[in-house]
Amino acid sequence: MPAQSVADLRFIYPELVLAGAIFAILFFDLAGRGDRSRGCATIALAGLVGAGVLAARDFLLCRGAHPAIEPHAIFSGLLAFDPFAAGMKVFFAMACALIVVFSIPTEEAGGGSAKGRGAGEFYGLFLCIVLGLYLMAGARNLLMLYLSLELVSVISFVMAGFRTEDHKSGEAALKYVIFGGASSGVMLYGMSWLFGATGSLDLGEIAAALATTDSKAAVFVGVLGVLAGFGYKISAVPFHMWAPDVYEGAPTAITAFLSVGPKAAGFAMMLRFFTQALGANAEVVPLDLPWPLVGGILAAVTMTVGNLTALGQNNVKRMLAYSSVAHAGYILMGFSVFDDLGMRSMLFYITVYCFMNLGAFLVVMAVAERTGSERIEAFRGLGRRAPLLAAAMAIFLFSLTGLPPMAGFIGKFYLFVALLEKGGTGYALLAVIGALNSVVALFYYARVLKAMYLRNAAEPEAEGPVPVRPLYGATLAALVVPTVVLGLYWMPVFALVGESLNFAR
């Protein structure tokens, strides 16, 4: 067995590169002198690019590039080597590299402070989370599922409280810990029920055991418990309470990350768990458990609560937090369908959501950097003070609303397509709820638009132009372009997403 494990190392090159980068950052931070934030960021960026490239290679290999490798389980079934994991890893590398670029000279990354302290910790911990996300994408054993999820959670707690001098940051971290602890407790409890009912921790073996077991209730309770853990990661109602405080309190780069990374990883885990362990995408669902109903209710409640609470928010970060809850609800619509198209549309939406949401947070960061505020008032008159920044924000917000010709529309379109193609009254009702929710969402996104374009700056002295750093400009362009292009020509990406839906058995 050890020999096999050593041989399996060649399937986790991306993770190894990340681990190497973490050590490199720690050593560099210890050994280097002066402002080390840029050095640390460069190492982190290099590590992420390396991991991303290697993951892309894995993706090609399991797709049948030469020499083709069949998707299979590695490390005695703990992890999976398949297009799905590899695809998610590429996605994480991309998103996280953008966030590293965001965070380069901000206060919390150490760039602005006197001795550049904290940069090593910041980027080191950040890469640890990315490592956790990679493991989440590949985990195919309940234990591994739990461990990788906790790896991400525990470090997220630290990152959320990174601004030690800021009370809000500390409060956010504490709330995060408490909610995280509670939901992972419930998750563990659910896992124990599942283990009791099936006698195994391996997702594949659980599926085999479910075929013969008759303890339907135990499985149902177990899965509901596990869903609590997933729900916490994707910030679905009622496990979303942490999101607004954490989003508001955490450094903006981390907020942007939390709204995309762990959420996508949570959905990835959810997809793998439900397809592999429960066979929810099969024609005949084992034990005939009502997953579509659970998913549908979760989706409807999550998007409605998220959108309605977002209406009254005055802090843009907090508003985007609730909007990200609502978006989790939209994605869950795909989950409630749970066929091939449903899963594809979920993954496609996550991809699109990554671009538009990161973009919106980047603009918030750029504005906060100049005005020192994240409230809606800080956006007043932005249309004249920084026309391009405001235009980019408008594009992201329209995309988040789901208006053509932006990518968000195509994402939402496919989710509706998945619902309506499946047919049936329940799905049609869910589609109507989802459609009306987009209208509600428009209202609070439009508040930012209104501040940017229809209002003048609150104080006359704030009326001057808002300069944008070239680095932000470039990153913004890198996010605006896909947000628009994917709205007009999305088939290649949609096809890639479809190909990545291939799980190791």
Place this chain on the structure above:
Amino acid sequence: MIRSIPLVLALSLSSALAWADGPPRIEVVGKAPVKIKAGGTAAFRLANTGGARLEISEIRVRTSEAMPAPAGFSVVQDEGLLEPLEPGQKRTVSVAFRPSGPHRAKQLFGHVEILSNDPAHRRIAVGVVTSKGSLLGDHMLSCITFVPLAGVLAIFLLFLVKRSSDRLCQIIAYVTTAISLALSIWLVIQYDPGFGRADGNAGMQFIEHSVWVAGFNIEYFLGVDGISVTMVLLTAIISFVGVIVSTSVTRQVPGYYAMYLLLVTGMFGVFVSLDFFLFYVFWEVMLLPMYFLIGIWGGPRKEYAAIKFFLYTLAGSVLMLLALILLYYNSEPTYLVDGRAAQHTFSMVEMMLNSYDQLGLTVAGVSMTRLCWVFLFIGFAIKVPMFPFHTWLPDAHVEAPTAISVILAGVLLKMGTYGMMRINFAILPEATQWAASAMAVFGVINIIYGAFCAMAQEDLKKLVAYSSVSHMGFCLLGLSALTPQGMNGAVLQMFNHGTITAMLFTLVGVVYDRAHTREIGKFGGLASEMPLYTAFVGLAFMASLGLPGLSGFISEALVFLGSFPVWPVATIIAITGVIITAAYHLWALQRVFLGKFNESWRKSHALEATGGKFPEMNLRELASLAPLAAIVIVLGFYPLPILNLIGTGLEDLRQMVVSADHAAVARAGSSALDLLAAGPR
């Protein structure tokens, strides 16, 4: 594709004995679609790339009674055309397109179907399209639609290099809308009014048809029939006039014109799209500039008005989106323009061929077609705006800058009724019959309620806004009758109302620019101050209230003629609306222009520059009003040019709706054209 693999495997296994080296496999060699010139021939090659002999049973032009191929499109019956093909063998198939018949199709977008014994492709299609090889010849509608967008890009680029002076942006707006207007007039001249569904191409002309997103069967499909060509003309006129009116905008001018031109592109796009997905994209693209145009350049309550407009319209369009998906997934397999097989289709023309009602599908116990119809109808009714979805309109109109009010009333409202005809009527005819009576009732409510609301207004602009609600009710009533006169009247009313309200809003803008108020009660005796202006207002009001000899009368009269045999009671009630309409127009005219001049104006702040006198209309204002006034007068005496344009396309549409009901009630009355032809000219 993946799903069909097991099927293919099973089929090939079952015939493995017959086909030792695999089954026959038909393939089309060369580029798809096949290009052909009108009057010429073209060829493509068939090849058998399989392992057994390929039997070809038929090669034919795809045509049907519901959607005939253009006359003169045929497969050349060479000798040995249907001989079997041995493995590896190839054969050239020639097709000819020699337009014939009274109305010759200038274009061809057809398919040649080939039936063979290839087990995987029993029936394949090859797309055959014409191309003139010139930009305007092939892409007329794209040019009209996207020239304004090019203006947006030009303004944006100038902005990036910091050269976007107000004057330059205005010139760009003038030039681009003028090009679109010139092309639209050329389009109308070139348009063959007699060309109908029976002549091929589903009665569409100036077609542009290519694949946009092959994986999801979305096509770039543009084309116009009589209804849309009229609307394109209206859009071109109104958007050009709108630029003239826009001169009063002084703040953030480059942004204003960028948004304005984006809006114009969206409007043209809606009227020329024949792919439902494309239609939806254009429909939504219009929302964004409208929000900013009202919100940034509007009046005191602009924010409220802008978001209200946005929310109302979006609520309607998300319902439309759901209906769009439902219709897509229940459409039958067909081909894309290049001959690729498509499981479902977004093409409105293909959707018309589907009989959705016969699928008998239900959602939550309600017939799927009726549900779709209602969803679509709400989406369009909000735009019309139909009672009770009309409340956004007065707010939007009052707050919007003059030019945007002109566009809003002149073109945007027509999109609602246009959408109903193009989509509700054409794709879901059975449900249209089911809902026609409700439409009539809502139409009458609109007429009466809008008129009474208009009477109560103190703000001149709000009065005009409510008069729009009232007048769009005539369109609804006319459409619901499903008679030739009623529907012709409705479309003519769309055009006439577009020109008349554009005039009215421009005129309100003229007086607002001088007095900075629109309150009717504050004026009086203006006729002595501004006689020319008074004359124009009088003309516009008379046209709006339906004075015989002006364009509004013809369309209203046609609507009543058409709807009376079908909905007598509703029509009688609606006619009383005309009296109320006359009342509020004349009353307003009297209060503003007649009587004694309000002397307090002499010392008014607003008129300081002119020494307390109302200056007469200037040349620019005259230039924006004169063409509209000319159209109103000419169409009042001689509406045939527009009626001719609409006629064939509308009659085809009407037949589609009426004949869907097999026990169709024979409806009395001859066509509107005959009626007018009989009368004195």
